Amino acid sequence: MAEPYSWVGLTGGIGSGKSSVAKRLAELGAVILDSDLMAREVVAAGTPGFDEVVAAFGPSIVGANGELDRAELGRRVFGDQAARRRLEGIIHPRVREELVARAAAVPPGTLVVNDVPLLVEAGLKDQYQAVIVVFASVELRVARLVTARGMSEAEARSRIAAQATDEERHAVADFEIVNEGTLEELYAQVDAIWEQLKVS
Structure with missing residues (x-):
């Protein structure tokens, strides 16, 4: 088999x-590994990902709660291929790294x-x-x-x-x-x- x-x-x-x-x-x-959830986690306030996104798009994308204003960020990258690629270049490698780490921690046979x-x-x-x-x-x-x-x-x-x-x-x-x-x-x-x- x-x-x-x-x-x-x-x-x-x-x-x-x-x-x-x-x-x-x-x-x-x-074991469910949610890529959307990880994409939020890797750019949460206090992470290197957050700092890199703010450096790339400016402090105006930070909301009143200190986290990224996802709606504003979405408006910035919607229809702007270069901006979207810049954002993906920050998020996607970090999500992949997180996926590999979490998958490696799962017991064999799961x-x-x-x-x-x-x-x-x-x-x-x-x-x-x-x-x-x-x-x-x-x-x-x-x-x-x-x-x-x-x-x-x-x-x-x-x-x-x-x-x-x-x-x-x-x-x-x-x-x-x-x-x-x-x-x-x-x-x-x-x-x-x-x-x-x-x-x-």
């Missing part, structure tokens, strides 16, 4: 329900799932033994973003349009989950994939 998987990528478009899948995988025994919203866009497929992709229709995702996150419909559609297409996600998926039903139906799909990941 082949060795079980130990390093898996998890992705899906905004509003697809990827967080619910990650939650279920954690309940089943996987399935590590790296939750990466932009896995497809960043071309990261080859870094993983397998990739799980969560899908849902655009209309359902828009409804979720409006209801759960308070976005306007236009903002939700803009966010979805800025990400990879479903066709691009299908191309990298080793396992696919369609999240358009109940939570029980979603968990049943996750449980089935979990069994395959353990015995493959």
